[in-house]
Every structure is written in structure tokens, then in C-alpha cells.
Amino acid sequence: MTVGLRxxxxxxxxxxxxxxxxxxxxxxxxxxxxxxxxxxxRVVANAELARTxxxxxxxxxxxxxxxxxxxxxxxxxxxxxxAEAVRRLMAARNLGPRDVDVLVVATVTPDMLxxxxxxxIQDRLGLENxxxxxxxxxxxxxxxxxxxxxxxxxxxxxxxVVVVGADLMSAIIDPLDRTTAVLFGDGAGAVLLExxxxxxxxxxxxxRVDGSGASDLMMPAGGSLKPATTGTVAAREHYLKQNGRxxxxxxxxxxxxxxxxxLERHALRATDLAAVIPHQANQRILDATADRLGLPRERxxxxxxxxxxxxxxxLPLALDDxxxxxxxxxxxxxxxxxxxxxxxxxxxxxxxx
Ligand code: ACO
Numbered sequence: 360m361t362v363g364l365r366x367x368x369x370x371x372x373x374x375x376x377x378x379x380x381x382x383x384x385x386x387x388x389x390x391x392x393x394x395x396x397x398x399x400x401r402v403v404a405n406a407e408l409a410r411t412x413x414x415x416x417x418x419x420x421x422x423x424x425x426x427x428x429x430x431x432x433x434x435x436x437x438x439x440x441x442a443e444a445v446r447r448l449m450a451a452r453n454l455g456p457r458d459v460d461v462l463v464v465a466t467v468t469p470d471m472l473x474x475x476x477x478x479x480i481q482d483r484l485g486l487e488n489x490x491x492x493x494x495x496x497x498x499x500x501x502x503x504x505x506x507x508x509x510x511x512x513x514x515x516x517x518x519x520v521v522v523v524g525a526d527l528m529s530a531i532i533d534p535l536d537r538t539t540a541v542l543f544g545d546g547a548g549a550v551l552l553e554x555x556x557x558x559x560x561x562x563x564x565x566x567r568v569d570g571s572g573a574s575d576l577m578m579p580a581g582g583s584l585k586p587a588t589t590g591t592v593a594a595r596e597h598y599l600k601q602n603g604r605x606x607x608x609x610x611x612x613x614x615x616x617x618x619x620x621x622l623e624r625h626a627l628r629a630t631d632l633a634a635v636i637p638h639q640a641n642q643r644i645l646d647a648t649a650d651r652l653g654l655p656r657e658r659x660x661x662x663x664x665x666x667x668x669x670x671x672x673x674l675p676l677a678l679d680d681x682x683x684x685x686x687x688x689x690x691x692x693x694x695x696x697x698x699x700x701x702x703x704x705x706x707x708x709x710x711x712x
Contacts, residue, residue: 392553394678408540425663437470448551457487460520462491467526468526499697503703520551521549544668567617567703630653638697693709
């Protein structure tokens with residue numbers, strides 16, 4: 360992976376776009392060499408939500424594509440789910456406690472604001488000789504963590520990096536708000552990054568943030584702006600708030616736009632891709648993005664019907680589904696793409712090995 364970064368776009372100091380500088384290409388790249396996931400056992404179908412909310416199975420399926428989601432049991436947290444995903448990944452790749460060098464955890468629902476969830480996962484699994492940290496970029500979190508983790512492999516600083524996307528969204532969703540309660544679920548996924556064979560692995564990325572959208576998707580209280588008080592809790596400000604229509608429109612245009620920029624730089628067409636692995640927020644967003652790109656809809660990975668929006672966990676859950684379904688073969692080109700709170704936007708091109 361290329362290490363240098365070039366700031367692009369933005370007038371008058373308003374720099375918001377970041378692309379790798381391919382003029383200083385580092386021949387070493389990172390490849391995804393393993394993937395594992397964990398979701399809680401409890402399945403909550405739309406009909407169960409319709410018992411307490413003014414909603415229906417039909418509305419949720421038609422407007423979002425979601426049929427059910429997983430909800431954590433009491434005692435389950437982002438770190439317990441993330442640790443289980445990492446444990447499964449390490450077992451699948453036969454890795455011992457000294458074999459992981461770095462742990463990057465993408466989440467917006469850390470067990471606590473600090474210490475970092477990465478530390479809790481390290482302790483739970485008894486990992487030795489590892490360092491790590493959490494990364495907050497909402498639904499783009501896993502993608503940004505993947506890019507971050509890949510730099511440690513590309514630079515030669517580390518051999519094995521584990522990237523986790525985990526969110527217990529049920530901890531921050533207002534159970535009385537039908538506009539958000541039906542959308543989200545809990546889950547975790549983890550991938551292993553190691554040095555790629557020449558020509559394979561993570562080839563390129565296009566990432567961008569646009570903070571002007573901060574108020575369209577956020578949790579108002581509990582941070583330094585508005586520390587939690589009995590007043591903020593009574594006003595339900597410790598729950599996620601979303602301006603759904605605005606986020607929907609932004610996501611449709613930006614997901615397709617981000618992928619188009621990435622493809623353009625490599626003189627590729629959407630039909631050259633074996634799969635696009637998108638953030639799972641709404642099936643209508645996925646269909647609209649596929650149509651804009653001219654990508655056959657069946658190549659747009661979708662697990663939203665089973666899991667809903669699990670924020671940082673959606674990309675590894677969708678990747679795991681594609682890999683287990685045998686839909687990727689060596690040499691295939693794959694694009695990951697996400698849009699999330701912030702706004703955060705990103706896409707990443709991978710040659711599968
Ligand atoms: N059941 C029944 N009716 C509902 C429900 C529900 N669960 N939720 C909303 N409605 C109603 C609304 O109140 C509204 O009624 P009104 O017309 O009487 O005012 C009507 O349905 C239509 O509401 P809209 O908000 O226009 O519905 P829309 O078709 O936009 O769907 C949704 C809403 C699903 C939230 C959609 O806007 C969406 O998917 N937004 C994007 C979500 C997203 O991408 N999030 C980004 C990532 S999340 C992250 O980063 C943490």
C-alpha cells in the first residue's frame with residue numbers, strides 16, 4: 360500500500376479529500392488473509408418490534424430490506440463481541456497469543472469512553488506483545504481501520520495486524536424511536552492483515568470526511584460538549600439521532616461517487632469487479648448504488664435482511680458472507696464502500712488473494 364498522502368480538493372483551506380500519493384509507491388502491500396465474525400444468539404424479528412412500536416414488518420422490509428437483527432444478551436458488550444470474533448479468527452489461522460502485533464478496533468459503542476476497547480479485547484484474549492487503539496468513524500470505521508492497519512504492514516513495521524469492527528448499537532438506540540429502533544443491530548467482525556504477494560492485496564483507497572453533516576447523524580449527549588446529566592438522560596439525548604432522509608440522499612450519491620473515483624484512477628469499470636462490499640444501512644441505498652454504477656445487483660453484497668445496520672461490523676459481516684458463499688476467487692477485484700456519521704465516506708480497492 361502506498362504510504363504518502365496527498366490532500367485534494369477544497370478551496371480556501373477547506374481541505375476535505377484525501378487520496379494516496381501513487382507517485383511514491385511502496386511496493387509492499389497488505390492483504391486480508393482471514394476473516395471471522397460473531398453475532399449474538401438472540402434474533403429480533405420485525406414483528407417483535409411491531410409489538411411495542413407504531414411500525415410493521417411490511418414497512419420495515421419495504422423501506423429498509425431488514426427482516427431481523429441480532430441483539431446482545433445482558434453482559435454482552437462491544438469488547439466481548441469483538442474478542443469472540445478475534446478468537447475465532449486466530450483459531451481459524453492457528454495463531455497464538457504472541458502472534459498478533461497490532462489490534463485496531465473500529466467502534467462508536469466502546470464499552471467505556473476509555474480505556475480503549477482494544478485494551479479490553481487484548482486482556483480478554485491474553486494477547487502478548489500487541490499494541491492497539493480504537494478508531495471512531497461510525498459506519499466507515501471498519502474501512503478507515505483497514506486502511507490504518509494496512510499502513511503498518513506496508514511500512515514493514517509489523518507482520519500481523521488484526522482489524523476489528525464491532526458495535527453494540529442496542530446500547531445507544533432509543534427503543535421508543537421507531538425511526539431508528541428498527542434499523543440497527545449488534546455484531547462484530549475481524550480480519551487479519553499480512554504482507555500481500557506482489558500485485559495482490561489492498562491496492563488503493565479514496566477516503567473523505569465532511570463535517571458539515573455532523574448534526575444529521577449523532578449522539579447529542581455524553582461527550583465533552585454535553586456531559587451526561589439527569590437532564591440529558593431525561594431528554595433521551597444519550598441515544599442516536601438521525602435525519603434519515605438527508606442521510607439517505609447523501610449516502611446514495613456519495614457511495615456511488617466514491618467508487619467511481621476509485622475505478623477511474625485504475626481505468627476500471629464496475630463490471631470488472633467480482634463484488635462490491637458496501638456498508639449495510641438500507642437495501643434501497645445498495646440497489647440505487649448498484650444501478651448508478653451499472654453493477655449487476657447480485658454483485659452488491661447484502662446481509663442487511665439478517666443483521667440490519669451493525670455500524671462498524673457490517674463490512675466484515677458482508678465480507679464473511681461473500682467468502683463463505685465462495686463468491687471470491689484469487690485475482691478477483693473487490694471494492695469496499697461506506698458512508699457514515701460525520702459524514703465519513705470511503706472506498707477501498709482490493710485484489711483478492
Ligand atoms: N415504521 C413506520 N413508519 C415509519 C417508521 C417506522 N419504523 N419510521 C418512519 N416512519 C414514517 C415517518 O414518520 C414518515 O411519516 P410521515 O410521512 O407521516 O412523516 C414516513 O414513515 C416516511 O419517513 P421517511 O423518513 O421519509 O422514510 P424513508 O423512506 O426516508 O426511510 C429511513 C427512513 C429508513 C431511515 C431512510 O431514510 C434511511 O435508510 N436513511 C439512511 C440511513 C443511513 O444510511 N444511515 C447511515 C449510516 S448509520 C451510522 O453511520 C451510525
